[in-house]
Amino acid sequence: MRTVAALRARVREWNAAGQSVALVPTMGALHAGHLALVAAGLARADRVVASIFVNPTQFGPNEDFSRYPRREAEDAAALAGAGCHLLFAPTVEEMYPAGFASSVQVAGLTAELDGAHRPGHFDGVATVVSKLLNQAGADFAMFGEKDYQQLLTVRRMAADLDIPTEIVGVPTVREADGLALSSRNAYLSAEERARAALFPKTLMAARDAIRAGTAVETALAEADAALRAAGLVPDYVALRDAETLLPVTVLDRPARILSAIRLGSTRLIDNLAV
Amino acid sequence: MRTVAALRARVREWNAAGQSVALVPTMGALHAGHLALVAAGLARADRVVASIFVNPTQFGPNEDFSRYPRREAEDAAALAGAGCHLLFAPTVEEMYPAGFASSVQVAGLTAELDGAHRPGHFDGVATVVSKLLNQAGADFAMFGEKDYQQLLTVRRMAADLDIPTEIVGVPTVREADGLALSSRNAYLSAEERARAALFPKTLMAARDAIRAGTAVETALAEADAALRAAGLVPDYVALRDAETLLPVTVLDRPARILSAIRLGSTRLIDNLAV
Structure with a gap:
């Protein structure tokens, strides 16, 4: 699905049937770490929605937004194979229509570590995740522990803004030699x-x-x-x-x-x- | 009700019975302008929830937070008389528990006018309203046109963050000599x-x-x-x-x-x- 309206209609149908929903927010280029998030979502909820959105606002001007890998068809097949029920893949215009002016900031947790080296990154993350959570209206949202500062920031943001979605952390998946999947x-x-x-x-x-x-x-x-x-x-x-x-x-x-x-x-x- | 959990449980009951809900966010010290918001809510929805919360984060250090009028018992009676179904009056600790660290900002609309004269005011408004909207999960939220810059800021914020509540503006109520009620x-x-x-x-x-x-x-x-x-x-x-x-x-x-x-x-x- 490409639109928020279509996503909401589907989730509303599921909720009306008494089914719970888990959201797996991703930027695509999926690997086994993402599929572990889908599996964790399936273990918690009746339905799993994955989103793919390479969010421009969380990349700095000298970062890898333009070269970030995009392969939607492969990702869709992998998600289907993992038992994911719905792929939400909005356009930049659907997420940030003309006139968009809001941002969400989380103080404290984002000040150091990656926050110090990627100015504005966590504002972009907090903003887009608040949107995705409100769009999906899911009961759970799954985030990998690999992005640990992101996981804590999203959990803080959702609690602070009273978004009624439980943020679930999922352990990092590693290659045989120990390298975290990314x-x-x-x-x-x-x-x-x-x-x-x-x-x-x-x-x-x-x-x-x-x-x-x-x-x-x-x-x-x-x-x-x-x-x-x-x-x-x-x-x-x-x-x-x-x-x-x-x-x-x-x-x-x-x-x-x-x-x-x-x-x-x-x-x-x-x-x-x- | 004093807690978000109690508020949500009640709204969930109403929704399960097929009833729509309108939220009237206030800082108390209610007058006929607020009661017009309740009336507008009753015209749109089956149930009306009013909130009373004197939000410290939207007052500047030299503003009137401490002397802002508080008269909850009178307000509760006025709301009941106007047909409001529920009063949500949380404590500061319920709204901002220890560790709270998030804020919502709306650029552009808030830069001038009251935004220029009350630094941080609209950040405080956008943050607390995003919380109240997510807490109540209402179909509509009523805001007076008297606070026109606030109305536009809240409408922008709710649209940008995909909060599924329609923001409704209600005309200003005036005294016989024209002074806007405040x-x-x-x-x-x-x-x-x-x-x-x-x-x-x-x-x-x-x-x-x-x-x-x-x-x-x-x-x-x-x-x-x-x-x-x-x-x-x-x-x-x-x-x-x-x-x-x-x-x-x-x-x-x-x-x-x-x-x-x-x-x-x-x-x-x-x-x-x-």
Whole structure:
């Protein structure tokens, strides 16, 4: 479906039949991580709607909006194969008609980490997700833990604005060598792809070191140095509170190690529970 | 009702019975203008919910939040007498629990007029109204034309964020001498109250002059001078496009004359179709 009106009519039919609905918001270029979101939606709700929308407002002027991979027909087939009931794929004009002027901002959670390196990114995310949630009127919306800061930001936004959709986090899906699945992995050359496995390996080593009692500052500095030595240039490597994303200097509560690196012209993010 | 959960449960019951719902958001201190919103809601929907919430985030640090009139018992009686079915009167903690961090902004419409004189005001309005609309899940929400810039801002926000509630504007209710009803009229001394009638009279004269062919600039300058001469100190007197609020210098489309004045320590606003 291409229009909000058509989406709403279908969801209304399902609701009238007593069926619950889960939304899986995506930017397309689907991989097994997205299909895990569909599976998680099917486990929670009677019907699953996936959306594909490459949202221009969450890309910076020097980011990869124009080259972001688009392959709708393949994505539609993959979603159907995974048991998804409906694909909502609106145009930019349907989402942002002439005169559009509103934005949603979430303070605090978005100030650092990816927020510091991608100005305006989380405003774009919060705004488009508030729209998608209100459009779909779903009972649940599934977001991957791979984009951990996004997951917390969306959960905060939905709670703050009283959007009656439960935000569900779904664990990251990884390749055999540990690399988190991402549509951006497609940008990597074969050599870069092989080297990218050092990214999760380094984070796992830092996690294990912190758990084993290495000082947080030391473990993070070692991870940063190891990534740099491999040509995976970190934007940040940080240990943060798993709920507030405030810095954690001593591991006395649930935390998350989060990092973004640049490998050639590709930027990758990952995170792990500690 | 004091909680969002109770409000939602009641609206869900009504919807299940096939009944439509109109929301009348207010800050209390109700007058006949608010009751006209209730009447307009009853004309559109099966059930009317009024909310009373003096929203701290739409008041500036030097504004009248603490002295804003509060008289909930009287308000509840007036609403019942007007046929309103439910009063939702949440606490500040229910609306903004610990950790609240989101805000909604509407660009363009809010930049000038009251937006220029009350920094942050329309962010506070857009945020709290987005919450109230999502909390109530109403089919309609009624807003007075007296707060014309607010009406357009809320309508823009609801459309942009795909909140499925129709925003309905309701004509301003006036006293016999023309003064628009406002909870803030209660701040006026008897002498100020008598003088305040010059506010709508001056705007009506400017409207009539513009309609009769007087140059817009001339008519607005005369209105500004007349208000000043009477000690009603204008923040602005402006002719604006009725939809976009962009300046209108020649009356070639639906327009609105809008003004805010200060009378002693009281700030009043008004507007008229031209």
